[in-house]
Amino acid sequence: MNYQETLDYLYQSLPMFQRVGQSAFKKDLTNTLALCKYLGNPERKFRSIHVAGTNGKGSTSHSLAAVLQAAGYKVGLYTSPHLKEFTERIRINGQEVSEDFVVNFVGNHQVFIEQLKPSFFELTVGMAFEAFAQEAVDIAVIEVGMGGRLDSTNVIDPILSVITSIGYDHMAFLGDTLPAIAGEKAGIIKYQRPVVISLDQPEVREVFDQKASMMQSDIYHAIDFFEVQKTGQENGFSKYQVFDKQNVLQLKELVFGLNGNYQRMNLPGILTACYLLQKLGYNISLESIQHGLAEVVHLTGLKGRWQVLQNQPIMICDTGHNEAGIKEVLAQLDTYQYHKVHLVIGMVQDKDVKSVLMLLPKAANYYFCQAKIPRAMPAENLKVLAAEYELVGKAYQDVETAINAAKSEAQADDLIFIGGSTFVVAEIPDL
Template identity: 55%
Template sequence: MNAYQETLDYLYQQLPMFTRVGADAFKTDLHNTIALLALLDNPHQRFKTIHVGGTNGKGSSSHMLAAALQQAGYKTGLYTSPHLLDFRERIRINGEVVPEDFVVAFTDKLRTHIESIQPSFFELTVAMAFSYFAAEKVDIAVVEVGLGGRLDSTNVITPELSLITNISYDHKNMLGDTLQLIAGEKAGIIKPGVPVVISESQPETDEVFISTAAAKQSDIHFADQEWMVSSSSIAGMHMDITLLDTRQQQMHALKLDLSGQYQEKNVMGVLSALKILQQQGWQISREHITQALSHVRKLTGLRGRWEVISQHPLTVMDVGHNEAGIREVMQQLRHVNYQHLHIVTGFVKDKEVENVLPLFPKDATYYFCKAQLPRAMDEVLLAELGTANGLQGHAYASVQAAFQAARQHARPDDMILVCGSFFIVAEAL
């Protein structure tokens, strides 16, 4: 076993990891993060940042922003979570993942402090990312919130701007059981005097953001009031979208290499954020933005968002995993022609599966499965819940077995959709 793999094993085994064990890994203050960063001479204060939160779309939005800054010639850090195939996907500069030897050296350097501070996996990863960005002297880093906002480990930065994509039900046991309470947690990333963009206005949550921004004397922008989608169409792996800038009455035609219809909402937030950065003096041209948004996957390595991995049968991976995310995925299905639909799906235990399963189509064949992590929901229980909701299919002990079965049963004109959690998509890939 090499040093990098040994380091990862150490991190996974020693540190509580939310993606594996759930709420037990969630820390309710920033104490550990602040302590770790102090040991490292506060690297997060040595580069500029953009902070991106929200329930759904924050990963896609982070990657789009990073792509635009990169295209404009800035050395751009990008911190996101979770990863799909390799831990190092979480920490990138100009699309390139952090080197293995940095991960090893950083962990070795902090090993005695890890044992005394006892950080979570996420807290240590945030410190690692900020250390790497500072060491490599990035011009700016796009930092995606892990969970919530107010108490998230990333919430030690004072960014150039904050972007909050949307609010929907997720992690209710930790963030609250109303949209207003969840919005209050997400609004915790709004900093005094720092502008904030809300991608998607919602009657239940707008006032939370307006009042928080007013209290912090922060300018607030609702992107869907600044932009209007004039037309959009999906062609293969691309989406052609024309937007009206309602302030300047100008049309912007874009070709996105992210073909999920739900990217319409995300791109409006990104465009509003980029406009603020331009006003702050960042040299980002319209051409930079157009080029970047047509090559987000290539520039930043984004995967798992309505990702077409083969054509016959059409096979799509999407990391949509909560009620709002699955709803968007199901709406996207309406734009696709196929003979029969095969859905490979699985969830983690703390998702409200009883609210999600009724959103799935009844006329598909289901392959219920379980990712290889302690938080994963039992596949037999999931299949029983599926049957109770009129979904017909079988249970499979692993994602690979389920995906293999779907590929065996699907005909060339059929469609296979893999969704339900990051971990289901990761194991299928």
């Protein structure tokens, strides 16, 4: 098989949660453990950092990888889902694995794959571990797919775990209260391995403290170490003042290459993790932290986080897709000066769509669309549901058509925002 045939085989043969939803979700780690054993347990051949959370885990994962790269380490990075190309999921020093690696991995192990019948995600996790072991990375940053306790990535024994914010998402799988969801995320806390909690949320703090105590793990609440305040922009980058509460990094000012205002909630956890990596023996200088965070997009290839796509009219995309994420998106939109706002919005059917629609501004022009995945809510259905919340617009059968419609109607002093789903952002042309 060539590369495209290999991808077609993966998409068609293996259940993929991003495309089909619940039917692809496995409630145990049996398949992942079996796959890793068959591959010779590659996950034991490199050190790792494990990152979970509802929002912020992707930005945090890329940021830690960038800092470690800036410090001179060979760094693996596993994230999901991909936006444009499958190979985005597996990177080494910011470079995606080759198409040949994907083809050879599937071809060499196809017989076992067809016997085991893993999910798409289970297979890609094993593929990532194999790539990192083959390339002998110094350390790999592994982002959880969903939850934590039962996520396929949770077969690693990381040197450090990081848990970002907890919010309402994937409630059919993780629970319908924040403590229940936090309990699933806390499943990545390993025996006698330190854990960083990025955001102080009183309603779930006890969940993490109890789990860490049970696992005899040192727990570091980032709020006890750092406070950050955004002070403005510098050459298109966000600029922050950092208050070091325990004098551990002596960092007063920071330029961050990720522009969403919500990054202020991720930075304390990222900085606390950097401090702990220093304690664990990693040679990470302040210069490495500053360079890595300023150049995170260039170093890791991260896309879709408050990304400005054009000016006049300004057009921005962001992958925020649940209630907490959309609240932050809307708060940042309020910081812009514009005549009229045009929202290109698509969502997936198994999300709490109504909780998001309740937040959206009634005065905006709407362009409802659907990504090319089975989970996508049909644009016409989204339009009808949105009308119940006095959100008025037209339905478009694909993302590109909706964007073109918004661009044709927007004036130079307007603002276009594209989002509602990672999969909508993924289909933006030339992203």
